[in-house]
Amino acid sequence: MSAAFSSASSSASSASDAAAQRRQASAFAPASVGNIGVGFDLLGHSIEGPRDVATVRRIEAPEVRIRAIRGDVPGADSLPLEAARNTAGQALIALREKLGLGHGFELELDKGIPLGSGLGGSAASCVAALVAANAVLAQPLSRDALYEFALDGESVSSGSRHGDNVAPMLLGGVVMATSTRMIPLSVPDWLYAVVVHPDQVLETRRARAVLADPYALALVVKQSAHLALFLTGLQRGDAGLLREGLVDLLVEPRRAPLIPGFAAVKAAALDHGALGASISGAGPSCFAWFASRAEAAAAAPAMQQAFADAGFDSRAYVTPVAGPRAEVIG
């Protein structure tokens, strides 16, 4: 084990004594809302509801194997079983190599988050696998120390190291994710979100392609003001500042045309008192924030109805913005 992890290891020594006995662990990771509109590739929050589960077993062979990928979400059986091509597999490969572990891992994934939904499905597999693997290490790491391996895993599916999904899954709630670290932000307990996932397919590649043309300074300045208002509103628990800030002028105008029904869904949320509404991750899921659970619960059916009017079934989740973090199960 490299010296870089010695302090995390020693501070977790009592936990590690128990973990040393453990050969297998399961962990879940929640879904998440990436970007939160104004924080492209920077901000995200975890949500209650859909989750992926990973089961990791320590094996003698010095390798990472994926034994099975299950789940009743469409496309789960098409995910690559080759570890280096799978986000969760790659995260465990990176963990093994960095720590210089003598043993390997065998991994099983139970997908509960729909693929290509914009809810961080690949990130959740990656984080669930890391949290489960961490539980079978002789000297478990801190969540902060797991971050780099989660970014390694995410880069397999997205091609870039952005932590706006894995960071909130690792820490819970709203997290600012830079290329090197996670900064959890305070979240008022009255903040609730509605997340609606329609039965649409939106390829991430297409959702990224529309962002390629550069952005005018005036737009960037307005978006910066929105981000600043949003962060200040979050920190002060000020719904008025959040309402002013939670307006995405940069990415949403380019991606919204790719999501049939989006404009009506957003309008339904705002009509029901949403502080703001936008696209979750690369879409097609949409989210809206509310100043109470009751408002969120009342808005959810209206948002679903708007998708239905556009011809799409959907699932809706009502969740605290301060959603859960990934945890070992049982």
Place this chain on the structure above:
Amino acid sequence: MSAAFSSASSSASSASDAAAQRRQASAFAPASVGNIGVGFDLLGHSIEGPRDVATVRRIEAPEVRIRAIRGDVPGADSLPLEAARNTAGQALIALREKLGLGHGFELELDKGIPLGSGLGGSAASCVAALVAANAVLAQPLSRDALYEFALDGESVSSGSRHGDNVAPMLLGGVVMATSTRMIPLSVPDWLYAVVVHPDQVLETRRARAVLADPYALALVVKQSAHLALFLTGLQRGDAGLLREGLVDLLVEPRRAPLIPGFAAVKAAALDHGALGASISGAGPSCFAWFASRAEAAAAAPAMQQAFADAGFDSRAYVTPVAGPRAEVIG
């Protein structure tokens, strides 16, 4: 007087009894660092040191007159005496019209902030005039209520309504300035700035022109992360976050080539422990932030030396980041 100001007026009624007697008042407004690197047209902070002074007299004639503009800064005598073409004059015209005042104002300006320095000289004249005029009103307004008139004035000189200079002058310290309101931010008391003004001329028009070409998404995302780190660092009083955040990737790379010596000045600041350094407003002044007054004081001569090596005399100011606000004098 319009209904919009009735609450501000009634809450200030005891002050207004005294003010009703007053026919003339003088006020100063401090210089400021616009943009603070990562908050283009959004963030600014006031500084101790250079300041403009305005003297306003209530007159019977229903008009705004500029009686004199004085000052030992180069170019002060070339500023327009026609009220509608002068930032301070235009601010008072807007104030008169909005409040429906029966009387007029006569204005004298004493310029202490060099023109075209990037230290908010035109904004300071405007704010000093408003604060002085407010002191001779029968029913003085709040600082928040003065903001719109300050933006009206600023637009005469810059052509756009941006409040990153007038807002910190009105409230003091670091202020987030949107098109409609000012949001003061908390500032750790150990934060100090060095502001160095070289004897160079940089036309604002030229400084704006280099910003015209649009910006790549990857750059915008990095800059957003820096802004978020900066705001979080300020709010938490975390020097490490400020150091990570106070890096301008958007505007500085385009403007720096217009300021001979800039790279060396910035390097000198960073060599002396600066948390970050960039261009003040549209330049050519430069600023750097430090975690103590002692560090700032030690860095100032080195920053001046770097300008001297490039062939430019300069003035340096060491100031708390939580600088003063405009006030009535005497």
